Amino acid sequence: MTCWCVTARPYSHEVPPALPPRDRAPRLRPLAGIAVPLAVCGVLAAILVGRETGWAGFAVGLGLALLPVPVLVLTFRWIDAVLPKPPRTLAFAFGWGACVATLIALFANGLLVRALSGSTATPAPSHADTLEMTVIAPVVEETVKAGAILLIFLHRPEAFNGVLAGLVTAGMSAAGFAFTENILYLGSAFDQDVEWGPVSPWDSATVVTFVVRILVAPFAHPMFTALTGLGFGLAAVVAPDRRALRFSLPLLGLAAAMLLHSVWNASTSLSFLGFGAVYGLLMVPIFLGLGWLADTARKRQLRIVRRTLPVYATAGWLSPEEPAALGSLGSRALSRRLARERHGPVGARTVADYQAAATTLALLRERADRGVAGPDFHTRERALLGRLWRQRAVAAPPTVAAASTRRGGRLGPV
Template identity: 60%
Template sequence: MRPSRSPAVLFGVPLVLCGLAVMVMVWREAGAAGFWGGFGLALLPVPFLIGAFHWVDALAPRPWRTLAFAFGWGACAATLFALLANGLLVELLTDETASLRTSQADRLELTVIAPVVEETAKAAAVLLLFLHRPRAFHGVLSGIVAGGLAGVGFAFTENVVYLANAVARDQLEGVGGVDSATTVTFFVRIVVAPFAHPMFTVLTGVGFGLAVTWARHRPAWRRALPAAGLAAAMVLHSAWNASASMSLVGFGLVYVLLMLPVFCLMCWLAAWARDEQLRAVRRTLPKYAAAGWFAEAEPSALGSLRSRSLSRQLARQRHGSAGLRAVVAYQGAATALAVLRDQAERGTVGSDFATMERALLLRLGRHRPLAAEPVRTAAATAGGRAR
């Protein structure tokens, strides 16, 4: 097998095995009908959630293997670890503390054990990308995407577990309609809070992203920021789980006063980080244009959402799907180059800057024959206005 594929095999095969183990556990507990019913219902929000993080990542998209790893780790490895560790820790703690009643053990699992175990398991995906894929992990946006997709994967498998059990219980008891366990579980987990797990892990990702952006040469902060992000994820997860045992009013207050504000904050942060990438394009690419790598009008077009969209339309009209792919790749490489250069000027990039810069310039050269002309035309049509 070619060496370039060895990392995919190294991580892919264990993740598939973990996923199969989880599937067997759910199948044995809920039966075939419960498993497939839960799987189908849990799958419904996944394209929407992945699409949201794809939008966040669209200006300078990471390699698909990196994104697939984050999702697969959350869906397979993190979930299997959580299923095994949560029950084991509850059993150990309740055996050691004879005064704990069953309800207290449940609360202990929901508010302490599950948040710590699950957020640690999901954070491992972000940590691995942070350590072993530095070229794909270069800022806050990278942390948001990596953490978010790990959370989407975890939420998907956890939803399969809960919905499969609900379907099996309703079938056993002959219950249906709006009062069924399936309907209630679907409403709470899929309709009300589809972004819950992704949002928790995004907090961890933001910590890692800040460590890359602001603390590359500050070892204490480089360790403290990811730890602070993970702690914030655990606290928010604990508060959300605790709200499940509250009254409807208490649940609503936690949802409105805590979950929604944090969600809006994360949305604002993602939008700000995207805008910061566009500002980096407009700020740094003129230097490459002066050296002959871009035409004079290209930096302003590549730094404008309106012009980028128009470039893609023109490329599709003139060169079909091949032109569209070329412009998308050209825009992504140009944005990555701008971000890399901006980091170099801030002193937050590693010693492999020259290698990474050369690779991005070569990628731009490969796609220039089909991409450069639509980009220049878009710049002239839109007047170079940034948005």
């Protein structure tokens, strides 16, 4: 195991002043440079879907497609609780899936079907044939959804610290894609019901589509793309000099996502018994396996925080009580609440940023101990330590108080 020295800073109750409010103006231009193209793609995708479903069908599909979105977003926020990603990163991943990936898929699916089969395809599910469902759609859709993961992996490497980062990024991109695709499928089903006249609820294409896509399989797309995210997440923790492995893991994950997507699409054309067999024997176990993996990875991150941060407490960067509090989700939540009571929303945000910096530092240190942190370890470590030290005035007291409270002690002043 590699031994890394930590620059000592004697701990003192005299902590540096809190940071002044951040100036958000310099960030507006880069955000606009991302948001505007996403919005343009979203408008174009909406026009294409609306032309296919009719605008009444579009409105119905939009309303129904919104229902699972909060559940999906909250699920991925739960997975990401130990080291939450910035909201703008999650918003980009969702927007990419909902706008860019969907727009590309709408064009590419039809072009490839026409090129390979000579027939004309439209986005509507009623026109999909076996080739489109089982080969073209899985390849195209998983590739375009993976675009968000690749961009964040390359341009925001600090946001990619392992398996959880891959799962969350992939899940948000796929949730966005599923949202727009659900508008198309549900809107087309509604348009079909209107065209065919009144039917009983169980003969309604809208009801059947809603049950399958919203109630039975709302996590289908996120589960497919999670396999791609898993590949990227594993690649992120591989030593930088192992380039072949870092390159092949995302490709293997993408191939697995395409295969699972293909099997799922093929199962929808089977009998009810065949569909149920695929759902119960393949989809449910994979979903549970990914859930177990996410929970295990969360617990491992918290263990790393508790095990690694004491070295910084010994060196004086943290107080002795803080590693245990920073390694507990309950204590973290209590710390933010105490800071909010004393300093308002700014205090809660400062504590959340303090917790993120401490967790990032612990994970970086653990990678350094395994010899896979890379040559810029010391630069990144010093930057994170400086970030912690500047926030101590606001963040350290509620963190220490939360540690005492969780141990059953009395709540001290914050």
